Amino acid sequence: MKRLLLLALLLAAVPFAMKNQGVLYFMTLIMVLGVFAVGYDIVFGMAGLLSFGHAAFFGIGSYVFAFLVLKSPAWGLPAIGIAGVAGAIVAVAVAAIALRLAGIYFSLMTLAIAELLFYAASSPLRGLTGGEEGLVGVPRPAFAGIDFYNEGYFYLLVLCFFVAGLAASRVLRASPLGQAMRGVKVNEIRADQLGFNVRRIKLAAFGISGFYSGVAGALLGALMQFVNPQGLHWSTSGDIVIMTLLGGAGTLFGPVIGVVAFEVLKEILSARTVHFYGIVGIIFILTTLFLPTGIHGAFESVAARWKARRAARPATPSTRSLEAGAAK
């Protein structure tokens, strides 16, 4: 928790130190995707379920938020919460259907349902969702008279959600439910035999994760002031899986690191060359082959080795006397 607090304080200081709206926008984007990734990891890293359908919860969150806030910007803050709830409900519904299957079939089912929703939003429901053109002019939330069109203030708003999301995830990880989820991931049969209701645990994981996704979708809609079916597309699901894996699944900060790495990499590279996606691809391949626990895992192992080397260093007579001498 201490690290999280430190991070929160440092991040909160940023808008006061720098006024560049573009950078603030980018950092806000990273935090929004960070919320999405942390939520995704609850299902993937903790409960061990590879879901390809999280774009559905994310996208639905965006649309619910947009519908509410287009009626009145004053709905802003509660709309984010409602979007989260919508995401949670859809997630539980999808999981209820998909959990009848196991392994790759489960994943394919989540993909199929999300694709169906994407198609529905693009075509038959285009009267409601604006079709591929989406909904433009989605207002930023309005409350307490703060101008959220100033990227600095919006950044701080999103920061609150980001920190809250990380804190909640931390609490979940330490809680009995969180431990149960990890137990299910490691050995489902044993968990079942120990008396845990495995199905309910998985549904809970989806529900919580869906809430995160819905909130993230709402925040993205507010950030871009634009919502379209792209949020429901399988590539959005794919992106979040990749970012979580890249950063390190199953850890608190891992997914966030993945988001940062992916987005910053794209930013830096796309300015240099048109072929940046190819380089990103190479990095994915290398990471999978050489960094199986993601970037976070790589850091951990480096840190562990470094600590071990320090501890293993024997206290030779010369150092002991030096130490003794220094202490005098």
Add this chain to the structure above:
Amino acid sequence: MQPKTVISGIALAAAMFAANAQEAKEAFIVGGVVPLSGPYASLGTAMRKGVDLAIEEKGQVLSKPVRVLWEDTETKPQVSVQKANKLIASGASMLFGDGASIQTMAIMPVAAQRKVPLIVTGSAADAITGANRNAFTFRTSSQIHAETQLATEFVKKRKMKAIYIVAVDQQQGRAAADTMKANMDKAGVKILGVDFTPIGNQDYSLVIDKVAKSGADGVLVVTAGADSSTFLKQAGQLKLGSKVKIFGVGFDDNDAMAVGKDIAGVNSVARYHFSYDTPANRKFVEAYRKKYNEYPDAMAGNAYDGMKWFLEVVDKTGSWNSEAWVKAFENSAPAASVFGPRQMRACDHQAVGVGLWTEGVQNSAPLPAYSFKVTDTFQPTGLYPECPKS
């Protein structure tokens, strides 16, 4: 450990942006948001070439060097919005772009909010200067309404009695089909059938079969991107052109090269064509060929022309006030457009000028093996929608 990673990553990004931001004061910065990857990569690449040439020729605006910052919008509206914001924050005085209409419509509100003029030369949706228009968005290329009007004129000119319509199942396809239906009713031409196909459709053979059996004199094809090439290729293999006149609103030289010899006889509206004979166009084509060793396509031509026009206008105002530029651009006319005489309308920020009609041909070197060629020009009267009342 971990927070350090997060922070260093963010700091790195901040440094990149900060570096960009500093250069803004020393030059006139154009923010180019175009798709350089994704399905519309060829559009964005062509637009970039056109703009780069225009910038090179202009050199200076308001006594400062002109520079373009290009950002790849990946043919995704979400990325467009992100990059538009980034460019404005990096000091862009104007925005140029985007590719697909849905991308352009996503960034129009951003331009308006930040009071940065947006010049559109690559998207044809009517709403950009229609229902969704705003004070800071201008379009110098044509729109679907005008293109449908040109198709109507063609039908009348060829004295067709009945036509078929094949359109992409998207906002633009449906809008064009509706407008065409209304026009044909007025002209007394029968519509024997309308088929909507999904975007990215790989197989048109049955639709083509329906068209061939319908007895229509002509078939209007309203498709986008690769779908046009797919349709034309398959129609060519089924020898549709020998029975029914194939004409479209958006076929271009890329399609000609992708289809090959079956492009002969296919007609289309052209948003721009290198074969259009005006002194300005000849000069442009020559300069373009010298720089890029190829002929300019519709995207490059429109990008060059629109950018050149706007920069002229900005320079004449002598001021850095974007609202002054907007006012000056309304009702302005370019000094020497590749299209000949043109005018920017104040009521909807749509530029009007001649409509070009082309036919597919086979060429000999140095021209590309297959391309279109201008066969008719239509005057602007009646092509563009009435000025809106508000």
Add this chain to the structure above:
Amino acid sequence: MALVLNGLSIGMLLFLLAAGLTLVFGLLGVVNFAHGSLYMLGAYAAFEVVRWTDSFWLALVIAPLLVGLAGAVMERFALRPLYARDHSYQLLLTFGCILVIEEFTRMVWGVDFKAVSPPALLAGTTEVAGSVVTDYRLFIIVFGAIVSGLLFYVIEKTRVGVVVRAASQNSAMVSCLGIDVGKVRTSVFVVGAMLAALSGVVSAPLLPLKLGMSFSIIIDCFIVVVLGGLGSIRGAIFGALVIGMSRALGQVYAADLMLLLTYALLIGTLIVRPEGLFSVRRRSA
């Protein structure tokens, strides 16, 4: 009649593509998301061969061989370390491969659309029951039938097929019997890649070649594979025909409805019989 013929030809193209994917999954347990990219490479390789030799028939042979080579490299160096690991790592890796192959294609051939024409022999059309059908489509149907027959025969009836099937069920035992399991795996992957490339070559005369053609085809391919059952050639044929016919029907009748029905069919199959209609692997747990 034209409807049936077109549905069949679309189905055959899908089958060629899906066969590779389903083989690789059924026999190697790997979901190769980069399968669509191999299809794209096949099409572009065909373009290149035709550019040099002016012969489509040569392209039909050479392009799959070239892509097979690329597949061998991909399997040996990228996939092999991941067999023991979770499916999700394969996702990340094959996704990386998709991006790399896409950029490679862009660097070599650029962003403009490329064209391949049907061979002179098949450039004509035939009239069937009042409708015009291209000879090339008839060729696709025949060719697809031959390939599926061959595949079926090899896997079910030959010794090679037995070894491959055994290795998929119990690789440790097979290797104890003195067979190099690594080679078997690579070969299966290479065959899968070659099938994808073959589908690309055969599709090339029908479509403009463009970047991103890997994405246009992959969802349909997955639907076919899931319908038919991961790992079953029989299932792939069935699934491909179903989807092919539904696409053909969609062109003539309600396109919107057809797409929805396809998704409903997919979800329905997953709910009722997730291992597909002809599956080889038992679903775990």
